[in-house]
Amino acid sequence: MDKFDRPIGLETPSTLDWKSDIAAEMLRRLDIPYVALNPGASYRGFHDSLVNYLGNRSPQMLLCLHEDHVISIAHGYAKVTDKPMGAVLHSNVGLLHGLMGIFNAWGGRAPMIVVGATGPVEPEKRRPYIDWIHTSKDQGGLLRNYVKWDDEPRSADGIVEAFLRGHQITASTPRGPVYICLDAGLQEDPAPEHFHIPTAERYQPISPACATQRDIDAVADLVRAARNPLFLFGRGSVDQGDWDRRVALVEAAGAYVMTSTRGKAVFPTDHPRHAAPPLTWLDADAKPIVEAADLIVSFDWVDLNGLLRQVNRKSDQLEARIVHVTQDRSLHNGWDMGYFGLPPADFPIDANPDAFVAQLLVSLNGRDKGISTWTGIARIDPGPVEFNVNSDREIIPFDLEVAVKKIAESRKVTLANNNIGWSTRAFMIRGPLDFMGHNGGGGIGAGPGLTVGVALALLGSDRTVVGVMGDGDFLQGVTALWTAAHYQIPALFIVANNRSNYNDEIHQAAMAKDRGRPPENRWIGQQIDNPALDLAGMARAQGVEAEGPVENVNDLMAAIERGLAVVDAGRPYLIDAHIALGYTKKIVTRGH
Structure with a gap:
């Protein structure tokens, strides 16, 4: 039996008759596989289009019992795929419920297309009472400080533009959620006859930014000259090729590695160059490794200055040369402090960390091997891995x-x-x-x-x-x-x-x-x-x-x-x- 709900009476394909059909069609053309939602009348036209125009396939609807789950499920999906799901929220009230999840997705740099609704914007179309309290002049103002972009299209062409642009923005690095608010009245208007929708293939996400050759050469020289290079792997993709290149780079550089419990998997924790168990805070065992580093290369490490200040409260006085590779600066807007303290960096490099790894690996592999590194400083033994001695009576x-x-x-x-x-x-x-x-x-x-x-x-x-x-x-x-x-x-x-x-x-x-x-x-x-x-x-x-x-x-x-x-x-x-x-x-x- 099909685990998903399938509509009946759709033996012949539906035609694109309503402006909400255009929004649904855009999700299909953008290859969005699922939309999580909690129902609401503000997007009843869009809901009908998902069911009776698309047939509840590509994308498949996922009914949730709370708007928080609409967002967290889309967030979890993005963690695995690095791709956006759809998440649909009813009017201002559903959006208010989902805001915490959107803030989590923003902090986690997760791609996501959040579709909301308001109105009808035209007052003569509003039902008494309920449509008035569910209409907002600037619904995007509720979340504009923690999404990459938002829009409220006013026409059929505007709907197409919003989804093409929104998908491109959310899926390009550094990733983050976007919000598209659909006017309830606009959804229920007839679609223009013979309406043209351009192919999505010409509006693809932007390729991850690479570093200049000058920066690559400079960092390669620093790595070769360093006795104790330390690589901090923070945010990174789930792509196996990117994973393999991180490992190859570490082995070519003779570097030690640290990772964080706050980020996704980016490096094998049982690798002999993984210097310490993944960090939450810089504990007493791991601190000497950072202190001994003469070169620290941050690959989009989250809160780099917070880590450095645990070594020296005056982080600018650390003797190690510091390279900080990140595109995250483009998302810093001053509303929240999720950009953390400003870290000192001898080489601040505006590039995607995985693209930079690939570039640096090519540069290092094309040169003679440097001197042996990290002599006399041992990798931390994670210690015994066994249940507690009172496991017959308790769980710790x-x-x-x-x-x-x-x-x-x-x-x-x-x-x-x-x-x-x-x-x-x-x-x-x-x-x-x-x-x-x-x-x-x-x-x-x-x-x-x-x-x-x-x-x-x-x-x-x-x-x-x-x-x-x-x-x-x-x-x-x-x-x-x-x-x-x-x-x-x-x-x-x-x-x-x-x-x-x-x-x-x-x-x-x-x-x-x-x-x-x-x-x-x-x-x-x-x-x-x-x-x-x-x-x-x-x-x-x-x-x-x-x-x-x-x-x-x-x-x-x-x-x-x-x-x-x-x-x-x-x-x-x-x-x-x-x-x-x-x-x-x-x-x-x-x-x-």
């Missing part, structure tokens, strides 16, 4: 990492989401689809939808999708599981349930200590208990098979075995794992 956060590692011993695993404090010390990243990284903006509730979106992108592949999320993240995004159940999108959801907003417990303890007050009171207004929540029951209410709570590692692994059998059969599964308070990696509070 690191046990979940060991559990994912054990899953990956017999199958290809994509870790779609991870809870706070994840170290990636147990689960080794060996390919570009192994680890999907952070949600981008820190907006809670995204984990379930991101996991669904990642699993959607990997439908039919040989990969098992696992999403690990905190209980707070799960509770705010639980209804995203209904979409996974309805469309039979297989993924294993593991809730790291510590029955607390524990990150804020840490902040409250730090605040109390600073003020000479009892830190023992940190739990008040934080713990999620009394009554205990039935997380497995919540999942089952969405149509997802689930079990828990499990409270020791043996029961956890048995539950995982049962869950994987369900996932292998093409359905989602959830496990509620009660874990002890704490994090694998230290979470830094301000001033601590």
